[in-house]
Amino acid sequence: xxxxxxxxxxxxxxxxxxxxxxxxxxxxxxxxxxxxxxxxxxxxxxxxxxxxxxxxxxxxxxxxxxxxxxxxxxxxxxxxxxxxxxxxxxxxxxxxxxxxxxxxxxxxxxxxxxxxxxxxxxxxxxxxxxxxxxxxxxxxxxxxxxxxxxxxxxxxxxxxxxxxxxxxxxxxxxxxxxxxxxxxxxxxxxxxxxxxxxxxxxxxxxxxxxxxxxxxxxxxxxxxx
Amino acid sequence: xxxxxxxxxxxxxxxxxxxxxxxxxxxxxxxxxxxxxxxxxxxxxxxxxxxxxxxxxxxxxxxxxxxxxxxxxxxxxxxxxxxxxxxxxxxxxxxxxxxxxxxxxxxxxxxxxxxxxxxxxxxxxxxxxxxxxxxxxxxxxxxxxxxxxxxxxxxxxxxxxxxxxxxxxxxxxxxxxxxxxxxxxxxxxxxxxxxxxxxxxxxxxxxxxxxxxxxxxxxxxxxxxxxxxxxxxxxxxxxxxxxxxxxxxxxxxxxxxxxxxxxxxxxxxxxxxxxxxxxxxxxxxxxxxxxxxxxxxxxxxxxxxxxxxxxxxxxxxxxxxxxxxxxxxxxxxxxxxxxxxxxxxxxxxxxxxxxxxxxxxxxxxxxxxxxxxxxxxxxxxxxxxxxxxxxxxxxxxxxxxxxxxxxxxxxxxxxxx
Numbered sequence: 001x002x003x004x005x006x007x008x009x010x011x012x013x014x015x016x017x018x019x020x021x022x023x024x025x026x027x028x029x030x031x032x033x034x035x036x037x038x039x040x041x042x043x044x045x046x047x048x049x050x051x052x053x054x055x056x057x058x059x060x061x062x063x064x065x066x067x068x069x070x071x072x073x074x075x076x077x078x079x080x081x082x083x084x085x086x087x088x089x090x091x092x093x094x095x096x097x098x099x100x101x102x103x104x105x106x107x108x109x110x111x112x113x114x115x116x117x118x119x120x121x122x123x124x125x126x127x128x129x130x131x132x133x134x135x136x137x138x139x140x141x142x143x144x145x146x147x148x149x150x151x152x153x154x155x156x157x158x159x160x161x162x163x164x165x166x167x168x169x170x171x172x173x174x175x176x177x178x179x180x181x182x183x184x185x186x187x188x189x190x191x192x193x194x195x196x197x198x199x200x201x202x203x204x205x206x207x208x209x210x211x212x213x214x215x216x217x218x219x220x221x222x223x224x225x
Numbered sequence: 226x227x228x229x230x231x232x233x234x235x236x237x238x239x240x241x242x243x244x245x246x247x248x249x250x251x252x253x254x255x256x257x258x259x260x261x262x263x264x265x266x267x268x269x270x271x272x273x274x275x276x277x278x279x280x281x282x283x284x285x286x287x288x289x290x291x292x293x294x295x296x297x298x299x300x301x302x303x304x305x306x307x308x309x310x311x312x313x314x315x316x317x318x319x320x321x322x323x324x325x326x327x328x329x330x331x332x333x334x335x336x337x338x339x340x341x342x343x344x345x346x347x348x349x350x351x352x353x354x355x356x357x358x359x360x361x362x363x364x365x366x367x368x369x370x371x372x373x374x375x376x377x378x379x380x381x382x383x384x385x386x387x388x389x390x391x392x393x394x395x396x397x398x399x400x401x402x403x404x405x406x407x408x409x410x411x412x413x414x415x416x417x418x419x420x421x422x423x424x425x426x427x428x429x430x431x432x433x434x435x436x437x438x439x440x441x442x443x444x445x446x447x448x449x450x451x452x453x454x455x456x457x458x459x460x461x462x463x464x465x466x467x468x469x470x471x472x473x474x475x476x477x478x479x480x481x482x483x484x485x486x487x488x489x490x491x492x493x494x495x496x497x498x499x500x501x502x503x504x505x506x507x508x509x510x511x512x513x514x515x516x517x518x519x520x521x522x523x524x525x526x527x528x529x530x531x532x533x534x535x536x537x538x539x540x541x542x543x544x545x546x547x548x549x550x551x552x553x554x555x556x557x558x559x560x561x562x563x564x565x566x567x568x569x570x571x572x573x574x575x576x577x578x579x580x581x582x583x584x585x586x587x588x589x590x591x592x593x594x595x596x597x598x599x600x601x602x603x604x605x606x607x608x609x610x611x612x613x614x615x616x617x618x619x620x621x622x623x624x625x626x627x628x629x630x631x632x633x634x635x636x637x638x639x640x641x642x
Contacts, residue, residue: 011456170458191524217468217471
């Protein structure tokens with residue numbers, strides 16, 4: 001999977017690059033408008049992460065160029081501007097998603113996965129991890145091919161874990177994934193704890209492996225043997 | 226009391242007093258002058274009578290002194306001349322009349338007489354009245370005319386002052402255009418206006434700078450925050466971390482989350498203040514409510530909170546949909562956050578108001594300031610105390626009125642559309 005990262009902030013770009021490489025993506029990183037524009041025209045990527053405010057121009061123009069030349073590329077805008085207008089404009093001209101800074105890398109990862117799934121499997125993708133099977137578009141979940149009913153939040157939680165498998169997920173990033181701006185709700189951590197407990201119980205009750213482990217002090221980790 | 230009314234009342238009291246005093250003095254003097262005139266006349270008559278009696282040796286004929294009653298009484302008793310006022314019955318007019326009486330001794334042909342001249346003061350009273358009444362009347366009218374004149378003139382004179390006042394009243398530091406102060410030829414008002422203009426321009430400018438500073442600062446903070454967060458996230462993934470290191474990183478992580486929340490809230494506040502949200506639309510409050518309750522549904526269940534919805538009317542309200550979204554998220558979030566386990570939330574929707582009540586631990590210590598920024602009742606670190614400040618700002622920007630009260634163990638937030 002080839003990913004184009006357009007980000008002018010060196011340290012942030014560096015983090016994202018390190019992260020994506022660990023995830024096994026092939027990643028190219030450009031820091032200014034002109035080189036980003038050239039790349040967008042010349043090469044084919046599976047997914048592009050584009051910062052809107054760039055030296056030399058607006059990332060929105062790169063989104064347009066990508067859409068024109070490589071319509072199959074999934075596009076995620078990453079911006080410091082949390083403005084609905086920007087969001088709407090970005091999505092209108094063809095971006096698949098919009099992420100506001102500061103974001104969690106795990107969140108970015110889950111968005112990339114989701115975009116790639118939609119783009120590359122036309123929505124008919126299945127995620128199979130050992131005895132577990134997820135069909136994201138249908139919001140269905142199977143353990144040993146037996147359907148298991150999950151609540152909406154439990155499903156979101158599971159998908160977030162699956163997208164970030166083998167990585168430690170902090171409670172903060174989980175809360176933000178589930179509630180977005182409302183993540184500062186009281187007891188959201190207790191709520192997460194209780195939901196993860198329920199989720200684990202549902203999986204093990206159906207005979208699946210207990211894949212969600214709590215990591216001391218920092219959060220949770222999903223891993224399959 | 227209005228300035229004009231006040232000066233008018235002072236003017237009226239003062240001029241009434243002045244005219245009364247002048248009137249009294251005038252009346253008194255007039256009476257005095259007439260009085261003296263009468264007395265002088267009496268003495269003149271006396272001189273004429275004495276001269277006549279000396280010259281002719283007879284007493285004069287009564288007819289000579291029409292109007293005045295002169296009586297000659299033969300006497301041998303010695304007495305002194307004296308003057309006095311007395312009431313005498315007048316048969317012609319059939320009434321008692323005030324009369325001035327001069328009594329003096331005189332001699333005619335060797336016979337001593339006691340001469341009494343009675344001069345009726347009736348005419349003098351008439352005279353005084355005839356002069357005093359027109360005077361009082363004209364004084365009264367002068368007063369009224371002057372009053373009306375000064376009223377109109379003062380009103381005209383203070384006009385620039387009142388327009389300045391009106392402009393000041395509608396002054397809003399958030400507005401971009403400076404005050405439209407009236408042109409005036411009065412030096413004091415001109416100075417006042419120019420000073421006010423200077424001051425308000427400065428206020429507006431300071432406000433704008435402060436606003437821009439907050440906005441820029443919050444904005445510029447986003448990127449470093451992103452960098453710190455991403456670096457820390459990468460760090461956590463490391464297998465080599467010790468327990469102590471992990472704990473430190475997690476504490477940093479939690480603080481960082483708070484910081485970025487705070488920053489986002491400040492950005493949101495300044496955006497609302499700047500009116501950077503789009504146009505208002507007609508929005509169904511019930512629909513937003515339903516939507517938000519859906520979002521919090523699991524949390525509400527988790528905390529075993531019972532929600533009672535009482536929809537008396539389903540109003541459509543003119544508001545920016547995004548702001549309405551934030552507003553109701555904030556309010557419901559608060560109602561859940563500050564609730565007790567197995568507590569309740571009561572939502573009452575009326576034609577022009579919504580009332581959200583929730584059970585809670587205790588009444589707030591400081592309800593007046595609860596809509597202020599950074600007003601926190603608890604020291605728990607999970608909120609910055611900006612939620613209600615944002616709600617208030619949204620209400621202000623949308624023309625709603627938001628109030629808080631505590632009664633029957635319920636925290637009650639009321640919004641009047």
